[in-house]
Amino acid sequence: MQMRDLDKALADIVAIRSQIAAGTAFRGYGPATMVATGALALLTAILQYLLIDNPTTDPLAFFLGWGVAAALAGVTIWIEMRARSRRHHSGLADAMIYQAVEQFLPAGVAGVLLAVVLWRFSAETLWLLPGLWQILVSLGIFASVRSLPRSVALAGAWYFVSGFAVVVLASRTHTLSPWTMGLPFVIGQSVMAVILYVASGDHDVED
Template sequence: MQDLDKALADIVAIRSQIARDTAFRGLGAATVAGTGFLALACAAGQALWLGDPAARPGLFFGLWIAAALAAFMMIGVEAVRRSRRLHSGLADAMVWNAIEVFLPAAGAGACLALVVARFAPDEVWMLPGLWQVLVGLGLFASSRILPRAVQGVGAWYLLAGLAVLAVSAETRALSPWTMGLPFLLGQAWLAGIIHHAARAFDDDR
């Protein structure tokens, strides 16, 4: 029985290692681009109907958190579906590997929002920039499972986040466009990279 357990553990370890060394193809370009347009729609809606975000920061951030959850759901469902089709028996391991890559940045963003809202509510203006910095770091980490060109998108989010912090520092104002525009451009760029990588893979087959 011990030999059987050891053999099964070895198989799991081998599958996990293969998953780590295999390019993740679970992301769909159209879905990733769709999350960028979702950010644009959220920003436009807030600009038209929310009024001054500083007067209603809870609603401002609540809408962005809802948009982020919707984006995660869109990408997650697509990733599972595509992985089962493209990665076959490694699908589950590939999906969990991708989650492990992105989870630290996502978790840090959620914890950061809770801490700032609870202990430093006057500094909530920093959250849009900080969130973009964390997205950039998450994309840098993902370059081991995604095309290396995603490092450029990671750099975009990092620089955009720092720019948002610098611009917002003077007035400490909240603007939906400091979230909507960086995410629209970043997700569109990421979608282009994924589309190009998918075409290159198909051409090599």
């Protein structure tokens, strides 16, 4: 009986912590890291422009480059997210990090699976992928709005519009370009950085 009561008490504590985390503004994302990831996107675009003669005929190099850039950006964000969460959220840090990952994870998994499916079964449509990735990023940002400054929806809107614009532009030539990946992410991450800097995680968020 005592063991069951202890298990129930622990489960109640976990549930309470999760509820508190869900109602707390997440301060794990910092503007400096957003700027850094935007700079990484710009660097990747420049290197691909200089080193890949024709990304459309060499899609492996194109998408491998962006995959490496995405992995580096993800690691950078993860490291800062853990450090800032420990500093700002103290005992709720783990719950807040879990919540942040949970909100963005579906979009990230969908992006990876979409790339695999197109590569395996419809390689001639790979020109769609840069725009589709941007749309998925927008959906991940919109899913995170409830725990971030509400104005991050502007960044989500940017990625949503840029994603469809890239699809429309690429549909004319069915080609891949480092700039249709690099420039939207440079602008989008810069918008996120400005929003996070202005909001500072304290206001522009529902209590």
